Amino acid sequence: MARLTTTILLATALVATAACSKKRPAVLPPAAGEAPPPAYQDPNGGMNGGAGAVTPGSAADFKRSVTSDTVLFALDMYDIDSEARAILDTQVQWLTRYPNVRVTIEGHADERGTREYNLALGDRRANAAKNYLAARGISPSRLSVISYGKERPVALGSDEASYAQNRRAVTVVVN
Template structure:
């Protein structure tokens, strides 16, 4: 009787585990298609006027950097934002987002607030140069999205920034 009970228990366990196994889908998803670039030209290299690629090609930089614990714009940052304002005046219907960032030092809350002040500082400068404030949204990522991963002054300096992103 014990042998029959053991056999039944093993059979039940095998049946239960086989019922839980993952089934292979009847049809696999299609393979990835051709790679397209950011402006949807299919990788042909054509840059559409007013696109993100056109912005990044036309302006001095899409990024302004800041000093430690600061959201003040220096001469270099103002020069970069002047080139952005010129492009934005040419394409008056293109919305942009300003992302504020901080380095890894400080609390999460402090860095989010500092990133917000940096994005607003750049937004206010662009607005003073004639860009409609309604076209510019701001967001702070604080220390959550570093571009340089080191824990040294050179990395921290790169991460203290505001980045202008064309949204179309």
């Protein structure tokens, strides 16, 4: 009788274990640190092949086409310097090419200062970028601004290198 009980328990354990096993998927995702296979690029420069395709006028096309979507600022400043002008000029070219695209310009600040001060500084930075784009011919109705102050840092840390990355205005394609 004890032998029958042991056999039944072993059989039950084997069935339960077999029911929990998973089949290995046919295609495995890339390992950590491994790049996914590149999308096919056709000879005339367009991307084909589904997941890697970039639609003209999209946010991905914007990021690929402009020098940068981010303009950096000096401490407690919101003026557009020569480096910022060069970046914004590439954004003007892209926005001119796609006149129906709207963008939001996000203003940011580093963690120093009060919340209220940083929200106001982020607003001035976003508006400085907006005003530059508008002065270059982009309709202000296509440009909206928002300030996040110090609430959305891109670089975590309390050092000058982190602060410098967080003092910024970022142009984000909305549609």
